[in-house]
Amino acid sequence: MLDIKFIRENKDVVQAGAVKKCLDVDIGKLIELDDARLKELKEIEDLRAEVNKVSNDIARHQDPKLKAQLIEEMRAVKDDIKTKEEKLRQIMEEWQLLMLQVPNVPDMSVPDGNTDAENQEIKVWGDKPTFNFEPKDHIEIMNTLKMVDFERGTKVHGFRGYYLTNDGARLSFAIWNYAMDFFSTRGFSPIIPPVLDRKDSFLGTGFLPQGEEDLYKTQDGDFLAGTAEVPLMGMHAGEVLEKDILPLKYLGFSPCFRREAGSHGKDVKGLIRVHEFYKLEQLILCEANHETSVKFHEELNKNTEEFIESLEIPYHTVINCGGDLGLGQVKKYDIELWVPKENKYREISSASYFHDFQTRRLGIRYKDENGKMHYAHSLNSTAIATPRILVSMIENFQQADGTVIIPEVLRKYMGGKEFIK
RNA sequence: GGAGACGUGGCUGAGUGGUUGAAGGCACCAGUUUCGAAAACUGGCAUCGGGGCAACUCGAUCGUGAGUUCAAAUCUCACCGUCUCCGCCA
Numbered sequence: 001m002l003d004i005k006f007i008r009e010n011k012d013v014v015q016a017g018a019v020k021k022c023l024d025v026d027i028g029k030l031i032e033l034d035d036a037r038l039k040e041l042k043e044i045e046d047l048r049a050e051v052n053k054v055s056n057d058i059a060r061h062q063d064p065k066l067k068a069q070l071i072e073e074m075r076a077v078k079d080d081i082k083t084k085e086e087k088l089r090q091i092m093e094e095w096q097l098l099m100l101q102v103p104n105v106p107d108m109s110v111p112d113g114n115t116d117a118e119n120q121e122i123k124v125w126g127d128k129p130t131f132n133f134e135p136k137d138h139i140e141i142m143n144t145l146k147m148v149d150f151e152r153g154t155k156v157h158g159f160r161g162y163y164l165t166n167d168g169a170r171l172s173f174a175i176w177n178y179a180m181d182f183f184s185t186r187g188f189s190p191i192i193p194p195v196l197d198r199k200d201s202f203l204g205t206g207f208l209p210q211g212e213e214d215l216y217k218t219q220d221g222d223f224l225a226g227t228a229e230v231p232l233m234g235m236h237a238g239e240v241l242e243k244d245i246l247p248l249k250y251l252g253f254s255p256c257f258r259r260e261a262g263s264h265g266k267d268v269k270g271l272i273r274v275h276e277f278y279k280l281e282q283l284i285l286c287e288a289n290h291e292t293s294v295k296f297h298e299e300l301n302k303n304t305e306e307f308i309e310s311l312e313i314p315y316h317t318v319i320n321c322g323g324d325l326g327l328g329q330v331k332k333y334d335i336e337l338w339v340p341k342e343n344k345y346r347e348i349s350s351a352s353y354f355h356d357f358q359t360r361r362l363g364i365r366y367k368d369e370n371g372k373m374h375y376a377h378s379l380n381s382t383a384i385a386t387p388r389i390l391v392s393m394i395e396n397f398q399q400a401d402g403t404v405i406i407p408e409v410l411r412k413y414m415g416g417k418e419f420i421k
Numbered sequence: 422g423g424a425g426a427c428g429u430g431g432c433u434g435a436g437u438g439g440u441u442g443a444a445g446g447c448a449c450c451a452g453u454u455u456c457g458a459a460a461a462c463u464g465g466c467a468u469c470g471g472g473g474c475a476a477c478u479c480g481a482u483c484g485u486g487a488g489u490u491c492a493a494a495u496c497u498c499a500c501c502g503u504c505u506c507c508g509c510c511a
Contacts, residue, residue, distance in 0.1 A: 042471065045480040052440095052480085055492040059439035067491090074491040198501095240431075240468090365468095367431095373468075 001361045002102050004034060010105075017105035020322035022114050030098045037095055040088040047081050100209060104357040106322050107331040113321025119334065120321070125305070126314030128338050133400040137341035138391045139270045141398055142168060145420055147390075148271070160260070160274045164387060167420045171393075171406075172278070172386045174413035176253065179280045179384050182307055188251035188282060188383075193231035195254045196222055201234030204362035206328040213261040228252030228281040229380045236285065237362040241376065246366060247286035247296065251383060254279065271387040272346060280383035282351075285364065288374040293330075293353045300381035301333045301351040307384060308348070311407045313392055314338040316345055328357035335382075337392035348389055351381030 007014050008031060015027040051074055058070050111120050129135075142148040147168030153161035164172055180190060202208040202223055207215065207230060216224040225231060232252045241248075256279050260266075267273035282303060284296050301317070308315050320332040332352035336345035356375035359365070364376050397405040403421040406414055 038471075041480085045471070048481090049479055051491070056440050058491055071491045078491075242431090 013105055018103050020106050021103050021325055022323040023103050025101050033095050037091050040091060044081060044084050047077055051077055103327045104330055106325055110331055111321045114323035116324045118321040119318040119324055121316050122319050123317040128314050129340060129396050135340050135398060138394040141394050144402055174410045175386055177413045178410055183251045183383055186303055188249045191250050191252045193228050193252050193254055195225040197225050197231050198222055201230045204237060205230050205233050205358055214259050216257050216259060224257035226256050226258040228254040229283060232283045233358055233362060236364045241366040243366045243368055247284050250283045252281040271391050277385060277387060279385040281380060282383050283380040285376045285378055288356055288377050293377045296379050297353040300379060304335055304349045304381055310409050313396055328354045330355055339392050340395045349382035353379040
């Protein structure tokens with residue numbers, strides 16, 4: 001949610017931002033509607049002022065005849081207010097709907113483009129492996145090593161179901177534990193949040209109202225979060241934070257549920273796209289300052305890059321084009337890992353910042369030194385997602401004999417083992 | 422799931438229809454005092470929106486949303502939440 005004042009004062013900028021994000025939003029129409037809203041509001045407030053004033057008079061006057069007369073007069077005014085309020089209610093309904101559709105303005109540095117195909121590579125790291133044998137895909141390797149069971153996964157869960165078994169499960173724990181240690185040294189407090197959450201946090205983070213079809217919904221009207229970002233942001237909703245606790249840096253660990261509606265034909269095999277996975281998520285709430293947001297955004301992305309580098313997996317980083325940005329995102333970097341058998345990079349991480357887009361919806365504020373209220377800024381980035389990371393890890397580190405080298409930093413979490421065999 | 426109690430500002434806590442945006446206390450900020458600090462004293466101290474250069478002014482907000490009334494923190498209803506007891510259960 002953007003500030004309506006900001007929208008009014010920068011309507012060309014906001015409209016251009018929507019265009020850059022390839023979204024069809026009519027800012028002119030919103031402002032017309034807002035004019036009507038303000039006009040109606042003013043009329044109602046003036047009438048209320050009169051009622052308030054006369055009501056006080058009624059309380060003070062003793063003369064019963066005069067009282068009765070004033071009460072009668074106010075009855076008529078009240079009817080007038082009711083009519084106007086109904087009109088305002090209708091305006092507000094449309095106004096709110098439009099306001100929810102207004103996207104945050106992308107940063108200058110965001111490239112133009114419609115889809116992820118137009119994202120721009122800004123960094124390449126590591127050497128892609130060369131094999132002196134025919135490399136296999138992660139499905140075949142993991143099946144052979146009894147690390148995964150897709151058949152039974154599908155039997156029990158259905159489409160996209162999987163079991164991680166034996167070293168598949170062990171390797172997952174190793175990654176989580178290693179990530180916990182790695183990110184803790186960078187000032188992140190670990191949190192295990194609830195992922196079965198009320199609607200509010202989804203609205204606040206921008207996953208609703210758009211995107212409902214990608215969420216699992218319970219019979220109580222709650223939703224299963226597709227990322228810990230939802231409950232981590234909801235955590236401080238409606239709060240006024242002490243400025244000196246900022247920045248807040250959280251490392252959320254949670255299962256993630258995604259319906260993947262509309263991607264039925266995509267990535268139908270393997271561990272790339274599943275309905276249920278686990279993710280460690282970095283999240284920061286910081287003071288409302290663009291430079292600070294930018295600084296932390298770079299830091300979040302660098303954290304994940306360095307985490308991947310410590311695992312020695314080749315990757316590249318892209319800056320997402322306007323059309324590939326979410327409604328609230330100002331700028332986003334994706335980190336993509338090399339997947340040898342597919343001969344391409346696949347997304348593992350996504351780092352973005354929002355300015356006060358989310359915190360305005362959620363009501364997360366703090367007071368500055370001068371006692372002035374501000375909405376905090378929010379940012380988040382994947383730390384690491386399992387089992388997706390296993391795809392590139394397994395494929396990159398496979399050997400001719402079918403075994404897989406365990407990255408050195410993970411070995412102490414795997415009982416000192418060097419290979420999965 | 423059954424029964425009951427309750428939800429007031431950063432915290433605590435008065436307030437059960439009429440100048441109550443809300444007493445008192447704590448915390449916080451400024452000043453007086455002090456070499457400095459503490460204590461004491463004086464003053465200030467909610468948020469959101471509208472109008473105004475400003476002083477200021479108008480509206481809204483006492484969990485949330487509706488309702489009754491000329492007038493609601495106070496009455497009614499629904500929802501959300503917290504606590505206590507009983508039941509069930511990991």
